[in-house]
Amino acid sequence: xxxxxxxxxxxxxxxxxxxxxxxxISSMVMxxxxxxxxxxxxxxxxxxVEGGATLQVIMSVGIPIxxxxxxxxxxxVSRFVIxxxxxxxxxxxxxxMQKKHIIRLQFLENxxxxxxxxxxxxxxxxxxxxxxxxxFLKMYHLEADFSxxxxxxxxxxxxxxxxxxxxxxxxxxxxxILTSNILEYMKEESKGExxxxxxxxxxxxxxxxxxxxxxxxxxxxxxxxxxxxFGIAVALVIFGTFALFTAGSITLLNSMKKxxxxxxxxxxxxxxxxxxxRMKRNAANLATICIFATMVLVTMSSVxxxxxxxxxxxxxxxxxxxxxxxxxxxxxxxxxxxxxxxxEAAEKTGVSIEQIYTxxxxxxxxxVENGVISTAPSYRSDDISHVxxxxxxxxxxxxxxxxxxxxxxxxxxxxxxxSEDTIRFQPMTEDYELSDAVSPDFRVRRIDDTPKIxxxxxxxxxxxxxxxxxxxxxxFESLKPYMCESSWIIDTERERVLINTSSSKQAQLAxxxxxxxxxxxxxxxxxxxxxxxxxxxxxxxxxxxxxxxxLSIAFLTITILNxxxxxxxxxxxxxxxxxxxxxxxxxxxxxKKSINSQIVVVFLLPLIVxxxxxxxxxxxxxxxxxLLGGCDASSxxxxxxxxxxLFAVVYTIAYLFTRRTYLKMVSGAYDGx
Amino acid sequence: xxxxVVKNVKKVYTTRFGGNKVTALQNVNLTVERGEFVAIMGxxxxxxxxxxxxxxxxxxxxxxxxxxxGQSMQSMxxxxxxxxxxxxxxxxxxxxxxxxxxxxxxxxxLPLVLAGCSPAEMETRIRPIADKLxxxxxxxxxxxxISGGQKxxxxxxxxxxxxxxxxxxxxxxGALDSRSTDELLEQxxxxxxxxxxxxxxxxxIKAASTAGRVLFIKDGIVYHQIYRGDETNSEFYRKxxxxxxxxxxxGLRAVNx
Numbered sequence: 001x002x003x004x005x006x007x008x009x010x011x012x013x014x015x016x017x018x019x020x021x022x023x024x025i026s027s028m029v030m031x032x033x034x035x036x037x038x039x040x041x042x043x044x045x046x047x048x049v050e051g052g053a054t055l056q057v058i059m060s061v062g063i064p065i066x067x068x069x070x071x072x073x074x075x076x077v078s079r080f081v082i083x084x085x086x087x088x089x090x091x092x093x094x095x096x097m098q099k100k101h102i103i104r105l106q107f108l109e110n111x112x113x114x115x116x117x118x119x120x121x122x123x124x125x126x127x128x129x130x131x132x133x134x135x136f137l138k139m140y141h142l143e144a145d146f147s148x149x150x151x152x153x154x155x156x157x158x159x160x161x162x163x164x165x166x167x168x169x170x171x172x173x174x175x176x177i178l179t180s181n182i183l184e185y186m187k188e189e190s191k192g193e194x195x196x197x198x199x200x201x202x203x204x205x206x207x208x209x210x211x212x213x214x215x216x217x218x219x220x221x222x223x224x225x226x227x228x229x230f231g232i233a234v235a236l237v238i239f240g241t242f243a244l245f246t247a248g249s250i251t252l253l254n255s256m257k258k259x260x261x262x263x264x265x266x267x268x269x270x271x272x273x274x275x276x277x278r279m280k281r282n283a284a285n286l287a288t289i290c291i292f293a294t295m296v297l298v299t300m301s302s303v304x305x306x307x308x309x310x311x312x313x314x315x316x317x318x319x320x321x322x323x324x325x326x327x328x329x330x331x332x333x334x335x336x337x338x339x340x341x342x343x344e345a346a347e348k349t350g351v352s353i354e355q356i357y358t359x360x361x362x363x364x365x366x367x368v369e370n371g372v373i374s375t376a377p378s379y380r381s382d383d384i385s386h387v388x389x390x391x392x393x394x395x396x397x398x399x400x401x402x403x404x405x406x407x408x409x410x411x412x413x414x415x416x417x418x419s420e421d422t423i424r425f426q427p428m429t430e431d432y433e434l435s436d437a438v439s440p441d442f443r444v445r446r447i448d449d450t451p452k453i454x455x456x457x458x459x460x461x462x463x464x465x466x467x468x469x470x471x472x473x474x475x476f477e478s479l480k481p482y483m484c485e486s487s488w489i490i491d492t493e494r495e496r497v498l499i500n501t502s503s504s505k506q507a508q509l510a511x512x513x514x515x516x517x518x519x520x521x522x523x524x525x526x527x528x529x530x531x532x533x534x535x536x537x538x539x540x541x542x543x544x545x546x547x548x549x550x551l552s553i554a555f556l557t558i559t560i561l562n563x564x565x566x567x568x569x570x571x572x573x574x575x576x577x578x579x580x581x582x583x584x585x586x587x588x589x590x591x592k593k594s595i596n597s598q599i600v601v602v603f604l605l606p607l608i609v610x611x612x613x614x615x616x617x618x619x620x621x622x623x624x625x626x627l628l629g630g631c632d633a634s635s636x637x638x639x640x641x642x643x644x645x646l647f648a649v650v651y652t653i654a655y656l657f658t659r660r661t662y663l664k665m666v667s668g669a670y671d672g673x
Numbered sequence: 674x675x676x677x678v679v680k681n682v683k684k685v686y687t688t689r690f691g692g693n694k695v696t697a698l699q700n701v702n703l704t705v706e707r708g709e710f711v712a713i714m715g716x717x718x719x720x721x722x723x724x725x726x727x728x729x730x731x732x733x734x735x736x737x738x739x740x741x742x743g744q745s746m747q748s749m750x751x752x753x754x755x756x757x758x759x760x761x762x763x764x765x766x767x768x769x770x771x772x773x774x775x776x777x778x779x780x781x782x783l784p785l786v787l788a789g790c791s792p793a794e795m796e797t798r799i800r801p802i803a804d805k806l807x808x809x810x811x812x813x814x815x816x817x818x819i820s821g822g823q824k825x826x827x828x829x830x831x832x833x834x835x836x837x838x839x840x841x842x843x844x845x846x847g848a849l850d851s852r853s854t855d856e857l858l859e860q861x862x863x864x865x866x867x868x869x870x871x872x873x874x875x876x877x878i879k880a881a882s883t884a885g886r887v888l889f890i891k892d893g894i895v896y897h898q899i900y901r902g903d904e905t906n907s908e909f910y911r912k913x914x915x916x917x918x919x920x921x922x923x924g925l926r927a928v929n930x
């Protein structure tokens with residue numbers, strides 16, 4: 001008896017391979033990606049790499065996201081599969097199977113799909129994870145380890161999680177079978193379909209939502225606002241897309257249908273009424289495809305841009321090789337003592353120091369408007385810029401130059417737009433009003449090149465970055481009363497030592513280790529080593545890049561599978577329709593033309609809208625990326641274009657492949673087979 | 674001159690790899706005159722649907738020739754054949770074959786739209802036909818909203834709106850209940866009286882008894898034919914029934930509705 005079930009279930013899978021193969025492949029991809037994320041986050045070797053820990057944290061964030069995506073996507077697929085098989089189940093029922101038998105059959109089928117995809121998914125995941133691991137190790141010039149460690153934790157997580165998923169699908173399915181009359185399944189297909197009605201209101205609301213989403217992206221000027229509004233814009237666009245695809249398309253087609261002269265033309269007649277039904281059935285699907293395509297495009301282009309700017313970022317944020325912060329020295333002797341200790345540490349680790357200098361800085365958050373730099377007693381999240389003030393001697397020493405600034409003059413470098421000729425300092429009151437304390441005006445002398453001094457990662461989340469150089473220490477001190485103490489990032493009771501070296505990576509890391517481990521000797525507040533930070537950045541952005549790439553593959557799989565299943569469903573329906581049309585006197589050519597025009601719309605619509613969405617998101621994403629580290633606009637644009645192009649190619653290939661299945665079904669019906 | 678001439682038509686189906694050959698039609702000869710209502714009777718597998726498909730140009734004969742109005746169909750290309758079907762033939766099928774995404778009106782319009790008719794002209798054409806078939810109130814409905822009998826009347830309207838030379842009907846009563854069958858046959862008789870040539874394939878004696886002439890087909894050959902003459906439907910019904918028993922022996926399971 002059990003053998004019969006096994007045979008039946010096995011048969012069902014191979015007979016319906018047109019739906020089961022894509023089902024298994026899609027769950028395999030989901031399993032593989034989840035496996036990779038989990039395996040990377042658990043990898044012992046990667047943990048030892050600089051930045052590896054960051055990478056692992058990012059990957060582990062991706063695991064629940066992936067699991068949620070996989071669950072809902074696979075649930076949709078499993079429901080589609082069961083819908084396609086209702087007729088077959090109905091026949092089993094007529095032949096005398098009871099519901100419990102059918103449920104038992106369903107259980108076995110689910111089990112087979114699960115087993116097939118879990119085995120193939122983990123094997124693929126295992127291999128790809130190893131490749132990623134080797135890539136990372138190679139990136140850090142570390143010994144590659146070719147041994148295969150089985151990661152039990154990951155394996156158990158994946159096996160159990162997906163077993164639960166498939167069990168849930170099965171239970172939903174079984175409840176469906178128990179609560180419905182299976183004989184009804186037989187008739188399911190021939191049931192008539194209601195003519196879709198125009199939904200003007202929803203279409204207009206959709207248009208408004210989409211428009212406001214776009215407007216938000218195009219009109220947001222500041223990076224911080226862009227971050228705040230990004231989620232809202234995304235929600236508006238998603239809702240707008242769904243409304244426009246579902247209501248908008250049908251409203252448009254219905255109004256085309258109302259125009260008799262236009263509607264009753266051979267080409268329009270068949271296409272419009274065909275599209276009407278196609279859109280009714282598939283609009284939500286197409287909107288999903290479109291949204292996922294947009295996600296792929298935006299994710300891929302942003303993470304690639306971030307990844308490509310690592311070196312640029314590192315050079316902007318961490319200019320000097322070392323930066324060591326101390327409590328301000330009371331005497332020059334104390335200062336000299338610190339420097340000589342650092343020199344000893346360098347010597348011990350084989351680092352040759354090129355420059356070493358102790359300096360003070362004002363490092364603060366402030367609003368810069370109309371040439372007024374105003375700090376506030378409490379932090380405000382928007383309109384905030386980063387202001388960094390040093391004296392000329394530091395600047396001159398590091399740059400080996402002479403600015404010769406006058407007392408009433410400041411050297412100014414800024415990444416933001418600043419057009420005034422003078423600068424003054426004026427703090428704010430508790431209510432963010434300008435207070436009465438106003439500093440004298442300073443003439444501005446522009447510095448064009450980025451200063452080679454660490455200004456810290458604080459640049460990251462601000463609207464602009466200002467480096468000011470004042471002539472000497474007396475001017476420097478005179479500014480302090482005009483700034484609120486609470487706005488300082490590093491208070492003025494500290495000073496920093498910067499060190500530039502001409503030594504190898506290994507030597508620098510050794511010196512960093514020496515400073516790090518023998519703190520009692522050096523007694524600094526904190527130390528930053530550029531090379532260590534760059535590795536950390538690599539881990540962060542490399543991690544984001546990998547996560548983005550894997551999620552994109554997941555999204556892409558969903559997109560393609562969605563396309564495949566919607567073509568399949570249309571194939572079943574169109575096959576019947578075209579067989580009738582042939583009998584009424586349509587030539588094969590006319591039918592093909594009509595199919596093509598409809599299919600091209602169905603294919604192109606999500607792609608074109610996705611590209612438009614991506615284009616509309618560009619200004620906003622660009623500002624956010626700028627906040628995260630100043631990507632330059634032209635390279636981001638290029639990456640976006642490349643991503644769009646690549647995506648279009650993959651999408652087209654997938655489309656052509658799925659179209660073959662569709663055409664086979666339709667032309668089979670045409671020839672009366 | 675006869676309207677339709679079928680000369681020595683043979684049809685052999687070959688399985689894909691050239692293995693088995695199945696002869697569906699051995700050697701069929703028949704003619705249909707203008708204004709005639711002809712029924713072709715035969716059991717399942719006798720080749721009657723194959724014959725209809727060949728006459729409908731949906732299928733090609735292996736041998737032999739078909740002429741409609743003196744025009745041979747063998748030499749025509751796909752495109753010409755489609756135009757030919759559209760302009761000169763009308764179809765009624767057992768399964769109605771209405772497109773579910775078109776309203777009743779649009780289903781009837783379909784062949785006219787394909788022929789490039791203007792909306793105004795279509796409107797003038799549909800009115801008398803819809804009246805005659807009693808489907809005027811249904812025009813704006815959709816196929817899923819109407820009954821089987823109504824669907825079949827819509828299909829008839831679609832078949833005759835192009836004013837075809839011949840209407841081909843394949844088991845038109847096969848999916849209908851007896852009342853709808855009566856109504857439909859009545860309408861067939863009506864449109865035939867108006868001069869419409871009809872060729873119908875059926876295995877229902879009742880349907881065949883509406884026709885003016887009945888051809889019997891078995892094993893791919895036309896065996897026999899009988900004319901109605903002046904007989905009433907019920908007299909003709911008996912005659913067909915007798916012929917079936919006599920000629921086919923136990924070979925044909927006649928359906929006695």
